[in-house]
Amino acid sequence: MKRLLCGTIALLWATGLVSAQVVINEFAYDDTGTDDVEFVELYNAGSTAVDISGWTLQSGDQLTGDNNADYTIPSGTVLQPGDYYVIGSGNVPNVDLVVGANNLFENDNEWTVLRDANGNVVDAIAYETNKAPDLTTWVPADVIPQLGRGIWGNYITLQAGTSTDNTLLSLGRWRDGYDTNNNGNDFGHMPWTPGAPNNPNVFSGSIVMNFDDLNVYDFVPNLSGSFRAPRAIDPTQGDPAYITTPNPNSIPPSPQGGNAMIAWDWAGGGNMATSTAIFEGRAGYEMYVYIDTTAPVPGQLESWMIGVLGTCESYYNIPYRFVNPNAGGATGIGWYFRRANTTTADPTEVKLRLLNAGTGGDSNPSGNNTWQNYGEIDLSALSSGWYRLRLEVRGNRILGVFGGTYGSLSDGTLITATATPNPYGSFYIGYREAFTDDSATNPVRIDALRLFVPIDGDVDGNGCVDDADLLSVLFAFGGTDPLADVNGDGTVDDADLLTVLFAFGTGC
DSSP states (O other), X not given: OXXXXXXXXXXXXXXXXXXXXXXXXXXEXXXXXXXXXXXXXXXXXXXXXXXXXXXXXXXXXXXTBSOSOOEEOOTTOEEOTTOEEEEEETTSTTOSEEEESSOOSOSSSEEEEEEOTTSOEEEEEEEOGGGSOOGGGTSOTTTGGGTTTOBOSOXXXXXXXXXXXXXXXXXXXXXXXXXXXXXXXXXXXXXXXXXXXXXXXXXXXXXEOOGXXXXXXXXXXXXXXXXXXXXXXXXXXXXTTOSSOSOSSOOOOOTTXXXXXXXXXXXXXXXXXXXXXXXESEEEEEEEEEEOOSOOSTTOEEEXXXXXXXXXXXXXXXXXXXXXXXXXXXXXXXXXXXXXXXXXXXXXXXXXXXXXXXXXXXXXXXXXXXXXXXXXXXXXXXXXXXXXXEEEEETTEEEEEESSOTTOSSSSEEEEEEOOOOSEEEEEEEEEEEOSOGGGOOOEEEEXXXXXXXXXXXXXXXXXXXXXXXXXXXXXXXXXXXXXXXXXXXXXXXXXXXXXXXXXXXXX
């Protein structure tokens, strides 16, 4: 028996099954220049060295099959535990194997697989899968188990010199080596780090961003962006030429007053912003956001989504549209806003929805919709102005509040849900407009932005589990109050009371 067991272990080693500890850890497949900063980074997540000599990267798409060159790793290449190996162009930092100058990977939907020297699949990715959702029609059968739905949407790396912001983003695993064989769960849009750790900082406690400490046009710390990074503005000052301010039109000051933040690309189209730190399991934000509730002229629209525990594609292709399949590539949970007027893919509406995009996928409400809509608020009867917006993901408990008093959960329109969120993800903002006149545009403008990790048992949402929370549960005991029902099982009972008691004093 021992001889058979040893032989089995030796066979597993020889066939490369232990090489599953090596993953595709980060990659960039498109940029705004001449596609000369493309790369794939490998990472050894295991505790032993792996000989990757003769391993290959292969790629292909559904239009022309396996149409890219295979890139073979030279003999004598050993990847040590915790080490990286970068395959790409010579313009990529820390590149180990230069395989060409540009156009190393397709800018369209594509699969890329890492195979060992025996041809076994080690790891794989697929991106822009919204263009061909049925993976069985164009992806090799042995690759599909590594992908989930793949990565939905369009991602791009901004090459230095093509944007005043010179933002360099890639698709990286939320944690080096983190792999659930679901690309939409494992990867996020983040500042690139080829040949170095991904591992962004993790949010803890509460962070309040004070834009009054910034000058107009300054970049906002702790946030990055795709085409344009977020900048500080004086909301009362607008400049359609974007010379004195990146704010296209003046609006009233926020309830807090002073400066605010804007997240958009004044060249038009779509843009995204993302936090440089990430959340783990629990996430929350609160802010004032300016909302234009007027209907645009026929045929035009704008939309934004502000989410957590997920990511957003570079272009923010507007999700939740009647397009099959929908190209919206966001993941995670967020507030989604759309104002549209008789477009071919959108109803005439001014609405806010609380959506769960999960790990990505088709969001066409009348198609193969994989997103969840927890509730919607019709804003068409409200005046344009600043409104409080809050979102908390407390484990499997989701709380969204629109309007009401800043700092309170019990004031405003409340939407609650129970779901299993993504384990990792950033705070992100996606915005896209389809206007012919920027004076009609009202991109995402935010003030009093607070990012925080919610606390179980904090019934009133003030950041401290105290007597007020205990009394809220006691007075609601036996009922169905959605805030006092801490665990979201539909009844305020002993379990909710114990949660508050065990957390008593936390955050105070």
